[in-house]
């Protein structure tokens with residue numbers, strides 16, 4: 263089994279934090295997606311989405327998408343930490359939050375960043391190189407969407423230590439990266455005190471482990 267990563271990328275960080283939290287270890291190969299390694303063979307053919315992270319199994323199966331990778335690893339390896347939940351109810355609540363954080367925060371902000379900053383000209387969609395123009399309005403809409411998410415999350419975090427209850431889950435890892443993207447796109451979210459406090463708590467936890 264091999265995990266292809268680029269340590270600096272938000273999607274890879276989601277898997278890195280999952281591995282650190284669970285103590286699961288897999289061999290890692292670094293691909294520099296900024297230099298275009300993902301378009302070189304054999305990686306180009308291995309993963310047609312041309313993104314990291316992706317996991318190559320012994321039988322040749324390739325699994326991309328950070329959350330699909332983490333779920334597979336959690337179900338394949340033994341760990342006392344279950345970041346996807348232990349009961350049907352826990353699993354449903356975690357998935358509910360994870361999807362809302364991804365749909366309302368992560369995706370709008372990633373699209374916003376790629377449409378805002380000059381360094382993404384020619385690569386506005388992950389895993390592509392083409393002449394699709396950057397549309398600055400997408401950055402504003404991404405921030406609008408995230409603001410609505412943070413309003414809801416702020417109320418929720420007032421009653422809950424972590425996104426899906428009293429234990430850290432994969433949804434917190436997704437949420438942590440949403441806040442990192444909010445910082446990267448220069449969104450002001452100072453009024454969301456609970457979101458900020460939760461992010462700082464996670465920041466200490468993930469940084470200490472690094």
Ligand SMILES: N[C@@H](CCC(=O)N[C@@H](CS)C(=O)NCC(=O)O)C(=O)O
Pocket residue numbers: 271272273274295300312313314315326327328329385387388389390
């Ligand atoms: N939804 C995917 C996102 C994967 C993705 O967009 N990865 C980016 C880095 S954060 C990438 O590899 N980009 C390469 C490129 O744009 O060429 C996941 O969570 O794994």
